[in-house]
Amino acid sequence: MTYEVVYLDRDGTINIDRHYLSTPDGFEFCDGALAGMKQLSAMGLDLVVITNQSGIARGYFGQKELDAIHDVMREKLKAEGVSLAGIYACPHGPDDTCACRKPLPGMIHQAEKDLGRRPGLMIGDAVRDVQAGQAAGLHTIGLFSPERATELDEPATYLATNLIDAAQWIATKNEG
Numbered sequence: 291m292t293y294e295v296v297y298l299d300r301d302g303t304i305n306i307d308r309h310y311l312s313t314p315d316g317f318e319f320c321d322g323a324l325a326g327m328k329q330l331s332a333m334g335l336d337l338v339v340i341t342n343q344s345g346i347a348r349g350y351f352g353q354k355e356l357d358a359i360h361d362v363m364r365e366k367l368k369a370e371g372v373s374l375a376g377i378y379a380c381p382h383g384p385d386d387t388c389a390c391r392k393p394l395p396g397m398i399h400q401a402e403k404d405l406g407r408r409p410g411l412m413i414g415d416a417v418r419d420v421q422a423g424q425a426a427g428l429h430t431i432g433l434f435s436p437e438r439a440t441e442l443d444e445p446a447t448y449l450a451t452n453l454i455d456a457a458q459w460i461a462t463k464n465e466g
């Protein structure tokens with residue numbers, strides 16, 4: 291298997307989870323996230339962000355604030371030579387019965403429609419990230435402990451400690 295696309299959760303995976311981050315100044319990369327994304331990008335993989343942002347449905351912030359955060363994220367990544375192939379955000383809440391909120395695979399399906407379906411992986415720090423990837427038929431990397439992984443019906447392809455670990459694992463698969 292040679293991976294070509296990495297779908298990444300945002301909060302708790304790329305940036306430190308501030309629980310409904312609503313301003314760009316609270317955006318801070320998780321340990322290893324920038325280095326891991328740099329490595330993935332250098333390996334030629336497309337990086338696509340897949341994020342639940344129910345803070346919009348809950349009225350904590352609006353699309354404008356979310357866009358401002360994503361502009362800053364893109365700038366910080368660009369400064370390190372990393373560009374994103376796309377950002378998909380679900381603005382709905384748990385009771386909105388939308389098709390995009392993870393663990394549903396709607397945002398991944400939309401990304402595949404926009405960017406083409408290629409072999410990929412979904413990476414995230416929550417069980418529902420792995421579930422969304424599995425529902426889309428992707429391989430998955432969970433950034434969580436084996437204890438939390440027991441909540442999954444189907445095991446994640448790999449459990450990593452951070453995005454550097456994840457990128458190194460992907461590198462060995464893509465070389466092999």
Ligand SMILES: [Mg+2]
Nearest residue numbers: 299301302415
């Ligand atoms: Mg997360």
Ligand SMILES: [Zn+2]
Nearest residue numbers: 380382388390
């Ligand atoms: Zn949604």
